[in-house]
Amino acid sequence: MLKNYVTSALRNFRKHPTHSFINVAGLGIGLACCLAILMYVRDEVTFDRFHADGQRIYRINKVVTPQEGGEERHAISSGLMGPTMAADFPEVEAVLRVLPWFDAELTTAGGTSVMLDDILLADAGFFQFFDFELLRGAADRVLVNPLSIVLTESTARRFFGDSDPIGRTIESLNGFEYTVTGIAADAPKNSHLPFNAVISWATTVPGTGPMNAGWLNNWLTQVMFTYVRLIDGAAPVVLEEKLPAFMERHFAERAEQYALYLQPLSDIYLNSTDLRFTRGQRTGSRAYVRTFSLVAVLVLIIACINFMNLSTARASERSREVGVRKALGARKEEILRQYLSEALVFVLVSILLALSVVQASLPLLTDLTGKELGLSTIGVPRLAGILAGLAVVCTLLAGFYPALLLSRFRPESALRASTAGGLSGAGLRRILVTFQFAATVVLIAGTAVVYRQVQFSQDLDPGFDRDQILYLRTGDTDVASSIEAFREEIMRLPGVVLTSVSGTVPGEGTMSFSLEPEGKPESESWTSNVLRISDADMAETWGFEMADGRFFEPDRPTDSETGVVINETLARSLGWDDAVGRGLSISGEMEDGLVIGVMRDFHFESVHSEIGPLVMFVAPRPNYLSVRFEADRTHELLSSLEDLWTSVDTAHPFDYAFADQQWASMYRTEQKLMQTLSAFAVLAILVACLGLMGLAMHTTARRTKEIGIRKVLGATAMGIVRLLSREFAALVVIGTVLAAPVAWLAADAWLSGFAYRIDLGPAVFVLAGAGALALALGTVLWQALRAASANPADSLRSE
Known part of the structure; x- marks a missing residue:
């Protein structure tokens, strides 16, 4: 009997090829869209699910209520936060501090140099806390000693090829040598915390390494991520109830401005879009997951409606066939089975088409989403279950209603010349x-x-002139060590108008520091983004405008020692109508600072956020060299800059960006x-x-x-x-x-x-x-x- 049903379905397919093609193509495309989105959604929602104790791990975030009002959520905390929480709370089983470090050039004893990104500075228990696979070395020992470094497998191969890296040394430009103590498997793509190398936190101990920084171990400077793992059975809500008192004990003067809360590990990737200072971490968007899920449902509904409409329309044309079958003794159940079987054949063909379309579209999906997706992302058992469910639902939607109507139809009515209106289903x-x-x-x-x-x-309008300006990422390169001589050579190039050197540039991120404004009580919390510059040409090069006072001037030595320029937003929040001449100290960076100018607001981040407070001061951080140039000299200038770069540094690629393109990115x-x-x-x-x-x-x-x-x-x-x-x-x-x-x-x-x-x-x-x-x-x-x-x-x- 089943063979007859299938044969009947194939016969109808051949008899009405246009109708059949529209039915199969429409449903197949709809199912393909649904599967493609399902692959993306599945990849997004499974981030950080590979950690065995993931349900007990939380990141310490904070809600900051600045004195000027408003509210911000920060993903970062201070260096003392984690150890103090471990000592104060029995619910805390383990604590981990992670600081995404700057990109750096590292060189082996054999002379192999690699510009490495995604470097983490972490506590000794990093590989015990998280379930990142450690291929070589003991998890409880690899990060105990200062200047220890663990490389990922692919990074180790970049440095040492196929030779054994354990015990070998890697040197940074500032002369410190790191000893390779372990090799980790490459970090999974579905981890919010990417890394190519992990350096021991013990390297921050004074006198032991390049990160001799007291500001990593105090309450005021907040630049790192702090994670806690709770003991089995501990309720996070109970710990959160104790956090206000914790802040009163250890941070009493600013406890009112800071409110700590726990963010589950599985929640970090998709629910961090409202958080600031997530540099070095992957973030997604739960809103986008919901949007694409809704799109998948809408497209599938559109396809299923097509399938159902066309099936009911065709069914109304087959009343005579049903009449003949009933006249020859076919029962109601047999009519139902026949039409459901035919619908199932169409659905199965559509599913095969959908799978073929998805497989053929994988390169396009990778380009659109930036992810390496595949049907394996969903998982074979889950995919089989989803396809089986879709097959049943689509079969019932397309086949059951017309089959039920036709099976109830009387033979004598079905054999009349005209089709009964009740079968049309037009409404x-x-x-x-x-x-x-x-x-x-x-x-x-x-x-x-x-x-x-x-x-x-x-x-x-970002508030600065982003056209005809490019910048070089100098970082830890030979160019940075001879930045002034290199800059003088650039100024001699045709088409160059101005140059400047700075620690960062608009669009490349900033750091946040605590402020101590003149005339404000210590109990009030003031924080600001910081932009370090290395010379007085930054404002003119980028087209920043002054609202009051002046910018830094090279012939005033005190400018580089105590001079501070703030933006209008910070001046307003401090209530300073006459900010010039006011004292403003920057925690860990500058004592006895003096405001010499107020700069008009400009966007140093995307327009997702309002313009925040900003402080500029002079500091020798030659991470970026900005070049303003004439409009008609772009290609010529790029060629000359690259030649000049390679004449100074052959170990690092010529790394540049245009300000307008970076803004768009x-x-x-x-x-x-x-x-x-x-x-x-x-x-x-x-x-x-x-x-x-x-x-x-x-x-x-x-x-x-x-x-x-x-x-x-x-x-x-x-x-x-x-x-x-x-x-x-x-x-x-x-x-x-x-x-x-x-x-x-x-x-x-x-x-x-x-x-x-x-x-x-x-x-x-x-x-x-x-x-x-x-x-x-x-x-x-x-x-x-x-x-x-x-x-x-x-x-x-x-x-």
Whole structure:
């Protein structure tokens, strides 16, 4: 019997190839979209799930309420926080401090040099605390001694090839030698904490290494991540209730401004978008996971509606077949099984098509998401279960309703020349088409909002001149050790206007330090972002403008000793209308600082955040060399700069960036979101239009005789087109009206993550609806024109 059902399904496939193709292609594309998004979502939600004790591990975050008001959430804490919590709380089983260190050049005794990023400074228990696989060395010993370093397997190979690295030394530019004490497996891609090397925290002990920094071990300087692992059975909420008293004991003068809380390890990757100072950690977005999950559901619903609509439409044309089968003795159950079996065959073919499309699209998905995805990401058992569930659901949606109607139909009615109206299901199809286009309008409007916000962010005036300026990342290179001579050579190049040297530049991140403003009590907490500069040319090179006072001047020696320039935001928050001449000390960096100028606000971070307080002071940190140049000299200048670089340093690549491109790159996540949403919106539109085409074909076929009679009675071709298009146009308009409030709420929620955002007017939703209407009418028009131009004699011949 099953063989007969399958044979019947294949026969119908061959008999109606266009209808079958539309059905299979629409459902296959919808399932492919769903599987592609599922791979992405699965990868996102499984971050940090490989740690055995992950459910007991938390990061200590804090809510900062500055004296000037507002609220910020920080992922960083002080060096004393972790050890003190371990001593104070019996619930804490272990503590780990991690400090992402700066990129550095390291060189082996054999002369192999590597510019290494993702370097961590960590407590000795790093490999006991986390379940990162240690291939060589003992987890409780590899990071005990100062100047110990653990390399990942791929990093060790870059330094030493296939030779044994254990016991070998690696030297940094400042002359310190690190001993390789262990080899770790490469950090998993689904870890929020990437690393290529881990240096022992003992290296910070005074006199033992280059990180002789007292500011790593005090309460005020907060630059590291602190993790705690609770004992079995300990409730995190109980520990959190004790944290206010903990702050009162150890940080009494500023306890009111700081509130600590625990963030679960499994929550860090997706729920850190509202946190500041997450440098060195991977972060995702739970909002994006939800967005793409919603897109997957919408596309799948659109595809399933297509499948159901076309199946019910075809079923209404098979009433005679059912009548013959019933007349020959077929029971109701057999009719149900037959139609469900045929629907299952179509669904299985669609699933095979979906799997093929996904497999072929993996390179494109990798480019869109920046992840190496594959069907294995979901897992074979889980994938099999999902596909089985989809097969059952789609089969029931597409087959059960028409099968139930046909199985109840009386043979004598089924054998009449006309098809009973009760089988047409036209009312249900209208509802489904309306919902389908409502979902399509939501996708189109959402894509348009993301595009407009990305453009708005990139075009927003940052407060400095980002055009015709590039910067070199000098860091730990030979160029940095001879920066002034190198800079003089650059100034001689044709097209160079100005140069400056600094510890960082806008868009490359800042650090946060505590401040001690003149006239403010110690109980008040003041923090600010810090931008270190190395010369007085930074303002003119970058186009910063002064609101009051002056910038640093080279002929004033005290400027480099005590001079401080602040931005307008910090001046306002301090309540200083006359900030120039006020005292401002920077914890761990500058005592007895004096404000010499107030700079107009500029964006040193993306527009996700409002402009924060900023302090500039002179410090010899030649990490970046900025070059302002003439517009028509770009290619010539780049070539000359690279030649000059290689004449000084052949060990490091010529590493540069244009300020305007770096500004645009801060919105790379949003750009990827826009591209991905656009791709899925196009596919959703394609699926919807395929379904609409199938329905239009069914409608014109069902109304062939009506159209013939109308033409005989004098109806024009345009009148026939309007007749056939009017119903579909009305459904799209209703769908747009239903979609608009849903799309507005979703867009407004997404835009709330930007401090500077576009205004949501009705235009974007009207245009989305107009676009959907144009696509729908374009799809229906072809079939309507065919029906309108047909010879009425052909359609009336049987009469």
